[in-house]
Amino acid sequence: xxxxxxxxxxxxxxxxxxxxPKSLFLLPRNPNLRFRAAPFLPCIRALIxxxxxxxxxxxxxxxxxxxxxxxxxxxxxxxxxxxxxIMVDNRDSxxxxxxxxxxxxxxxxxxxxxxxxxxxxxxGVDGTDYSMRIFxxxxxxxxxxxxxxxxxxxxxxxxxxxQGSQSFTIHTGAGLIVPRVEDDAKVTVDMGQPVLxxxxxxxxxxxxxxxxxxxxxxxxxxxxxxxxxxxMGNPHCVxxxxxxxxxxxxxxxxxQDIGPKFEHHEMFPSRTNTEFxxxxxxxxxxxxxxxxxxxxxxxCGTGACAIVVASVLxxxxxxxxxxxxxxxxxxxxxxxxxNHVYMTGPAELVxxxxxxx
Numbered sequence: 258x259x260x261x262x263x264x265x266x267x268x269x270x271x272x273x274x275x276x277x278p279k280s281l282f283l284l285p286r287n288p289n290l291r292f293r294a295a296p297f298l299p300c301i302r303a304l305i306x307x308x309x310x311x312x313x314x315x316x317x318x319x320x321x322x323x324x325x326x327x328x329x330x331x332x333x334x335x336x337x338x339x340x341x342x343i344m345v346d347n348r349d350s351x352x353x354x355x356x357x358x359x360x361x362x363x364x365x366x367x368x369x370x371x372x373x374x375x376x377x378x379x380x381g382v383d384g385t386d387y388s389m390r391i392f393x394x395x396x397x398x399x400x401x402x403x404x405x406x407x408x409x410x411x412x413x414x415x416x417x418x419x420q421g422s423q424s425f426t427i428h429t430g431a432g433l434i435v436p437r438v439e440d441d442a443k444v445t446v447d448m449g450q451p452v453l454x455x456x457x458x459x460x461x462x463x464x465x466x467x468x469x470x471x472x473x474x475x476x477x478x479x480x481x482x483x484x485x486x487x488x489m490g491n492p493h494c495v496x497x498x499x500x501x502x503x504x505x506x507x508x509x510x511x512x513q514d515i516g517p518k519f520e521h522h523e524m525f526p527s528r529t530n531t532e533f534x535x536x537x538x539x540x541x542x543x544x545x546x547x548x549x550x551x552x553x554x555x556x557c558g559t560g561a562c563a564i565v566v567a568s569v570l571x572x573x574x575x576x577x578x579x580x581x582x583x584x585x586x587x588x589x590x591x592x593x594x595x596n597h598v599y600m601t602g603p604a605e606l607v608x609x610x611x612x613x614x
Contacts, residue, residue, distance in 0.1 A: 411444060510533055
C-alpha cells in the first residue's frame with residue numbers, strides 16, 4: 258500500500274525512497290508496531306524535502322538531528338546478486354545503532370524492510386579506514402560477509418560521492434579486508450588467505466591431509482557426504498555430492514530440508530555455511546548455499562570463494578573460476594603467488610529511507 262507524500266490522514270511507520278525523484282510512504286501491516294501519525298509528520302516532511310541530495314535523504318546536520326530525535330533509523334538497502342542488506346551509517350560510534358532483536362524485525366520480509374542482514378559502517382581501528390559489523394536476519398553476528406563487504410564499499414563511495422576507482426581498508430571480525438570499487442561499478446575484494454586447519458575453521462571432523470579436511474566423509478541423516486572445510490573468516494562446509502552417488506545436480510536439492518542439518522551438525526561447533534556445488538567445467542562452478550543464520554540466500558561471497566578453494570584442493574577446477582549463484586555470477590581467483598582469494602562482483606543500491614525503531 259502506498260500514499261502520496263502530501264497526504265497526512267493515514268498513519269505511517271516506514272518511509273522509503275527509490276533512487277529516483279519520486280517518494281513514497283510504504284506501510285507494512287505490523288500488528289506489533291503501534292505509532293500515531295502526528296508525532297512523526299515533521300520528521301517525514303524533513304526527510305522528503307526535495308532539496309536533500311544525500312543518499313540517506315538527509316542534507317544537513319540539523320535535519321539529521323531532528324530526525325534522530327524522532328526515533329528514525331536512516332538506512333540504504335543494497336544487494337549483491339540478490340543477497341540484500343540494510344546499510345547503516347554508524348561512523349559516529351563503535352556501538353551499533355540497532356540491537357540484534359531490532360535487526361530481526363527490520364530483516365523481516367513481511368513486517369519489516371526485508372533483508373538478509375543489517376550492516377554497520379563504523380569508525381576504523383588499528384589504522385583502517387572503517388570497521389564493519391553485521392547482524393544476520395536471525396540476530397546472530399557473523400565474522401564477515403563477502404557480498405556484504407561489496408555493498409559496504411559501494412555504500413561508502415556513494416555516501417562520500419567518490420568518483421572512479423577507490424580502495425578502502427576495512428576491519429572485520431575476519432581480519433583486514435580490502436575492497437576496491439571499480440570504474441564499472443563492480444567491486445573487487447582481496448578476501449585474504451583461506452584457512453584450512455580443521456580446528457581453526459572450526460570443525461571436529463578429523464583432519465585427513467596436513468591438518469585439513471579435504472574430501473572427507475560426513476554422515477548427515479543417514480547419508481554419507483564428501484566434504485571439504487574452509488574458513489574465509491567464517492566457516493564453510495563444501496560438498497560436491499554424496500558418496501557413491503552421481504554428480505550433484507544443485508537445482509534438484511531440497512535445500513530447506515538438508516541445509517539446516519549441515520548448519521547445526523555436531524561436527525561444526527560454531528555452526529557452518531554449506532555450499533552444494535556442481536562442476537560445469539574446470540573454470541565454471543555452480544552452487545547453492547545455506548547460510549549460517551540466514552538460511553537459503555541468492556548469493557554468498559565468502560561461500561563462492563570457499564568452493565573455488567575446495568575445488569582446487571580436490572583437483573576439480575583451475576584457480577580462476579566463474580561461480581554461478583542463483584542471484585548471478587561472481588568471478589573468483591585463488592592466486593598462487595600470494596595465496597589470497599580475490600572476488601569480483603556487483604553491488605547495487607535498491608532504495609533508501611528511514612524507519613522508526
